Amino acid sequence: MKLNIALLAGDGIGPEVIDQAVKVSNAIAKKFNHEITWTPAITGAAAIDEVGEPYPDSTHEICMAADAVLFGAIGHPRFDNDPKATVRPEQGLLKMRQKLGLYANVRPTFTFPSLIDNSPLKRERIEGTDLIILRELTGGIYFGERGRKDNGNTAFDTCTYTRAEIQRLAKLGFEMAMTRSKKLCCVDKANVLESSRLWRETVQDMEKDYPEVTVSYEFVDAVAMRLVQWPSSYDVLITENLFGDILTDEASVISGSMGLMPSSSIGVHTSLFEPIHGSYPQAAGKDIANPLATVLSAAMMFEDAFGLKEEAELIRAVVNKSLAEGIVTEDLSGTNKAYKTSEVGDWLAKNI
Amino acid sequence: MKLNIALLAGDGIGPEVIDQAVKVSNAIAKKFNHEITWTPAITGAAAIDEVGEPYPDSTHEICMAADAVLFGAIGHPRFDNDPKATVRPEQGLLKMRQKLGLYANVRPTFTFPSLIDNSPLKRERIEGTDLIILRELTGGIYFGERGRKDNGNTAFDTCTYTRAEIQRLAKLGFEMAMTRSKKLCCVDKANVLESSRLWRETVQDMEKDYPEVTVSYEFVDAVAMRLVQWPSSYDVLITENLFGDILTDEASVISGSMGLMPSSSIGVHTSLFEPIHGSYPQAAGKDIANPLATVLSAAMMFEDAFGLKEEAELIRAVVNKSLAEGIVTEDLSGTNKAYKTSEVGDWLAKNI
Ligand SMILES: CC(C)[C@H](C(=O)O)[C@@H](O)C(=O)O
Ligand SMILES: CC(C)[C@H](C(=O)O)[C@@H](O)C(=O)O
Numbered sequence: 001m002k003l004n005i006a007l008l009a010g011d012g013i014g015p016e017v018i019d020q021a022v023k024v025s026n027a028i029a030k031k032f033n034h035e036i037t038w039t040p041a042i043t044g045a046a047a048i049d050e051v052g053e054p055y056p057d058s059t060h061e062i063c064m065a066a067d068a069v070l071f072g073a074i075g076h077p078r079f080d081n082d083p084k085a086t087v088r089p090e091q092g093l094l095k096m097r098q099k100l101g102l103y104a105n106v107r108p109t110f111t112f113p114s115l116i117d118n119s120p121l122k123r124e125r126i127e128g129t130d131l132i133i134l135r136e137l138t139g140g141i142y143f144g145e146r147g148r149k150d151n152g153n154t155a156f157d158t159c160t161y162t163r164a165e166i167q168r169l170a171k172l173g174f175e176m177a178m179t180r181s182k183k184l185c186c187v188d189k190a191n192v193l194e195s196s197r198l199w200r201e202t203v204q205d206m207e208k209d210y211p212e213v214t215v216s217y218e219f220v221d222a223v224a225m226r227l228v229q230w231p232s233s234y235d236v237l238i239t240e241n242l243f244g245d246i247l248t249d250e251a252s253v254i255s256g257s258m259g260l261m262p263s264s265s266i267g268v269h270t271s272l273f274e275p276i277h278g279s280y281p282q283a284a285g286k287d288i289a290n291p292l293a294t295v296l297s298a299a300m301m302f303e304d305a306f307g308l309k310e311e312a313e314l315i316r317a318v319v320n321k322s323l324a325e326g327i328v329t330e331d332l333s334g335t336n337k338a339y340k341t342s343e344v345g346d347w348l349a350k351n352i
Numbered sequence: 353m354k355l356n357i358a359l360l361a362g363d364g365i366g367p368e369v370i371d372q373a374v375k376v377s378n379a380i381a382k383k384f385n386h387e388i389t390w391t392p393a394i395t396g397a398a399a400i401d402e403v404g405e406p407y408p409d410s411t412h413e414i415c416m417a418a419d420a421v422l423f424g425a426i427g428h429p430r431f432d433n434d435p436k437a438t439v440r441p442e443q444g445l446l447k448m449r450q451k452l453g454l455y456a457n458v459r460p461t462f463t464f465p466s467l468i469d470n471s472p473l474k475r476e477r478i479e480g481t482d483l484i485i486l487r488e489l490t491g492g493i494y495f496g497e498r499g500r501k502d503n504g505n506t507a508f509d510t511c512t513y514t515r516a517e518i519q520r521l522a523k524l525g526f527e528m529a530m531t532r533s534k535k536l537c538c539v540d541k542a543n544v545l546e547s548s549r550l551w552r553e554t555v556q557d558m559e560k561d562y563p564e565v566t567v568s569y570e571f572v573d574a575v576a577m578r579l580v581q582w583p584s585s586y587d588v589l590i591t592e593n594l595f596g597d598i599l600t601d602e603a604s605v606i607s608g609s610m611g612l613m614p615s616s617s618i619g620v621h622t623s624l625f626e627p628i629h630g631s632y633p634q635a636a637g638k639d640i641a642n643p644l645a646t647v648l649s650a651a652m653m654f655e656d657a658f659g660l661k662e663e664a665e666l667i668r669a670v671v672n673k674s675l676a677e678g679i680v681t682e683d684l685s686g687t688n689k690a691y692k693t694s695e696v697g698d699w700l701a702k703n704i
Contacts, residue, residue, distance in 0.1 A: 162506045
């Protein structure tokens with residue numbers, strides 16, 4: 001099979017972890033007789049430095065022409081504390097999501113038995129956790145009208161949702177629930193927000209099309225609590241963009257395996273696969289970052305973008321083997337030997 | 353001293369837990385020679401049933417005339433899954449916050465050594481946690497313009513903040529930081545929202561007035577993570593209304609003592625004291641709810657609204673004694689005898 005993949009390494013540790021995912025993917029291609037064409041493109045702070053734009057048109061064209069996008073991470077601290085910066089790496093992320101129509105961010109949270117004791121939560125709280133948060137990614141307050149009034153002394157942002165946007169995301173949620181435990185939780189703030197009331201109304205209307213799915217409706221503040229108390233009580237959650245931003249990050253730390261969590265973003269034009277961790281600038285260039293989340297994102301890509309399930313399973317099996325044999329970077333090595341980012345990648349590729 | 357207190361019991365377990373706080377406060381008044389006038393007023397679902405309005409004018413007048421308001425909880429599940437309900441108990445809460453000008457919700461999260469093992473977090477993660485979240489309570493998306501367009505198929509909410517609103521809240525935060533470890537964290541989403549950029553800009557401008565305070569700026573998604581990972585690394589946090597809603601609830605479960613956490617809301621016209629837990633309708637009328645959060649809210653009231661520190665300390669000491677001696681409700685009793693709500697209240701009052 002011919003796989004045409006855009007490669008967006010991004011900032012910080014992005015390039016290093018992407019390199020390992022490429023090694024592993026190439027080993028897979030060799031073994032299963034696929035032909036991968038990688039087309040690299042610039043993005044984030046790196047692209048700002050080069051062309052003054054975090055998601056340049058040239059990068060967009062490469063993504064549009066690709067069957068899938070493999071993404072590292074973007075962001076640089078030099079932009080963070082400068083509220084007046086006019087170009088920010090994150091704008092590239094938002095522009096990319098919008099222009100590629102990446103409407104659904106799929107964020108699984110699961111546990112690795114061998115890593116469960118890394119969780120800040122007690123073992124009995126986290127054991128058995130296997131949930132997916134589906135975050136709407138191209139609507140809401142991220143993309144609404146915003147600005148200043150009153151000589152800059154008043155600022156506003158607008159959260160807007162249409163029924164169609166909600167239906168599109170919720171449909172994915174219902175379908176995903178059907179392939180799992182048939183439990184769906186709609187997370188909103190319907191006791192305050194009109195947009196949340198439209199979410200709840202729309203999802204309620206869809207319930208009749210999925211009679212087997214049991215839907216619960218919970219307020220975002222309650223979910224923020226229950227995710228810490230009883231994460232294993234959740235299965236598939238659907239929510240709007242900003243709530244999803246907060247809850248997916250909260251969920252990511254409870255498993256104790258944040259450095260291993262992959263994600264995908266399902267789009268109208270293509271889909272994108274990326275680790276959930278950030279660009280971790282302090283570690284950039286040191287060959288110490290954990291590449292497993294990016295490698296597992298590549299596995300998700302083989303399965304979801306190309307339907308290559310066996311390839312995906314092999315990657316996951318090799319990752320599990322590396323964990324079992326302690327071929328891991330310093331964040332997971334404890335008192336044992338820590339391997340370099342590139343060494344982990346080499347080992348994984350060799351073991352494919 | 354004459355203490356003129358409005359008593360808003362509210363819904364669910366509200367009346368039961370409020371009763372115990374009244375018993376304890378009366379015992380304090382007797383011992384220290386104060387004269388408390390309690391003026392009860394209706395609110396929440398109870399008020400909807402009685403007069404069709406969750407925060408009636410008559411209740412507002414009573415609050416305005418009082419030196420402080422002691423509040424139970426409001427909310428009833430029969431309103432939750434009805435997106436078309438036109439009157440909701442929570443509207444009473446919002447109207448009350450706005451009309452009383454309760455602009456700052458003060459939410460401490462701390463641990464009780466004897467209860468630390470109730471936390472979903474491991475002991476070493478939660479030990480030493482003592483943080484305060486200051487949530488802006490009368491602005492933001494809670495009170496902005498909202499509505500429907502396009503035959504009801506589009507819904508919008510607006511988040512608006514003025515520099516003055518931010519300064520008022522941030523000032524409290526800086527002052528509180530000065531009395532504690534001089535560390536302040538401003539929580540926002542300045543990489544996306546214009547209102548957050550105004551928050552960050554405003555707080556940055558205020559830094560020069562508090563040269564001793566070290567201010568950090570963190571994104572709300574990062575804080576949602578770190579609160580679970582290293583809660584003890586925080587001290588005073590300031591944030592806007594919706595982020596505060598989510599983060600205060602998240603913080604409340606990490607201590608393992610959610611049923612014990614008090615809160616206050618500082619207002620322009622008066623201040624209000626309430627437990628952070630909800631109306632817990634399943635337990636209503638059963639005399640099993642834990643009254644300690646409400647009793648500790650009364651302690652906060654003695655100290656913050658009336659400057660009666662010794663009285664507050666005595667209440668806290670008696671609460672600690674009840675915990676040490678196991679005079680606790682079923683949520684804390686484990687395999688030991690569970691006391692009734694009213695029995696705990698009686699015991700506390702007797703031991704004052
Ligand atoms: C960088 C930021 C704009 C982004 C978001 O808020 O969506 C990030 O937090 C994420 O979740 O991908
Ligand atoms: C009931 C609801 C409107 C309220 C809020 O969101 O402010 C509650 O969650 C709270 O935090 O007091």
